[in-house]
Amino acid sequence: MNQETRIEAAGLAETPAKAPNKARRIALMLVVPLLLVLGGAWMWWSGQGTVSTDNAQVKQDITSVGAQVSGPIAQVYVKEGQRVQAGQLLFRIDPEPFRVALLQAEAQLAQAQLSERQVVTQAAGTSVDITGAEAQLAINQRALARQAELLRQGFTTKVRYDEALSDVEKSRTALADAAARAANAHDSIAPGGDQPSEAAARAAIASARLNLSRTEVRAPAAGIVSNTDRLLPGQQAVPGIGLLSLVGSKSAWVEANFKEKDLAKMAPGQKVEVEIDAYPGLKLHGRVESIGAGTGSEFAILPAQNANGNWVKVSQRVPVRIAFDEKPSRPMIAGLSATVTVDVGD
Incomplete structure (x- = not known):
């Protein structure tokens, strides 16, 4: 057999081996893209009833x-x-400083009570002064009447009559002074209660006890x-x-920040699945408790000012509060990162 015959025989032998390899490559070229399309379609279809975010943290009081x-x-x-x-x-x-302040306030109350007793005693003494002034005025008025009668009969002098008249005027002045002192003394007594100084001392005692x-x-x-x-x-x-x-030991929740475009599908009461990054494999169940009344930027210390002409539209996020349906089996530490998935199929 010559060389050309051998080459042709070898070519005929290799042809059946190359055919299956070529078919396999074609099949892979078709199947792999098809699988990718089917996988993407399945992921798209399965995600139609849920919205999720990993921008979430565990919160506690x-x-x-x-x-x-x-x-x-x-x-x-x-x-x-x-x-x-x-x-x-x-x-x-x-x-100790507050105990001393309390003792000082109690001493002020004692001083105020002493001053009140003195004022009451003084007011009572002015009543006696008025009674004495009235009695003296009556005596001087009778003496003046006698001097007037004697002067009419010619048995006394005009000087004696003028002296009696002067005594009456002095008695009236003394009575007016006694009445004024009594009025001032009674006005300094608080009607139906403590004196202002005593009330202030009692307030100081209450404040000192509160501070203590x-x-x-x-x-x-x-x-x-x-x-x-x-x-x-x-x-x-x-x-x-x-x-x-x-840190409150009884209350824990999750605050998830969802994009504003997801809110149209969300409502309080929807079921939620929560995954905590710190506890792989742990899935907790809860519900949407409330949706925030404003975006996160609105509650920032320095809210964005969009009226300066340089506004750029940025997708905003709204805080959504998630409540657990049952007590978590692992400790909920404030600030832990979480992934939240909300069932919006309903």
């Missing part, structure tokens, strides 16, 4: 606890991560103590500045 009176912290009764009950003592501010009670800072609700970096003995407590945070 967090209360900043601080002092209502100023002073150094004397004692601390809790530590980071401790669970406390409502009314439990958290820390105490040095109470506020040196004991108690938990406003049950929760977990957190953010206690500044809660140290000797630290100066200032009203209005939080010294620790109290």
Whole structure:
């Protein structure tokens, strides 16, 4: 067999082997795009009844606890991560300055009560002065009448009559003075209650007692103590500045920020599936509790001003509150990231 015959025989032998490979390649070229199209169609169809977002976080009630009176912290009764009950003592501010203030207020009340008794006694004394002035006036008036009769009969002098008349005028003046003092004394007595100074002293006592009670800072609700970096003995407590945070232990929810275009399909009461990034595989069930009344940008510290001529349309997000149907089996820590899927099929 010559060389040309051998080459032709080899070519005929290779032809059946190349045919299946070519058919397989063609099949793959057709099947793979078809599978991709079918997969995309299935994903599109399965997502028609849901909307989801991964812009969501676990939220809890967090209360900043601080002092209502100023002073150094004397004692601390809790530590980071401790669970406390409502009314439990958290820390105490040095109470001694407030005890001294209470004693001073009580001394002011005693002084005010003494002054009130003095005023009442003085008012009672003015009544006696009026009675004496009236009696003296009556005596002088009778003496004047006698001098007038004697002067008419010629048994006395005009000088004696003028002296009697002068005594009557002095008695009237004394009576008027006594009446004025009595009026002033009675006016200084508060009708049917404490004197103003006594009422002010009682108010000072109430304020001092309130401030003394506020040196004991108690938990406003049950929760977990957190953010206690500044809660140290000797630290100066200032009203209005939080010294620790109290994370509510009974309430937890998810705040999901959905795009504004998704809101048309959403309504309170719809079923929700929540996945927490910190707990892979854990799926929690809940419902849409409420939809925010404004976008996140509207509640920002510096809201966007779109009237400056440089406005660019940006898809806004609206906070949606998700409530759990049951108590989660794992601890819900405030701030954990979550993925929320809402069933909007209904």
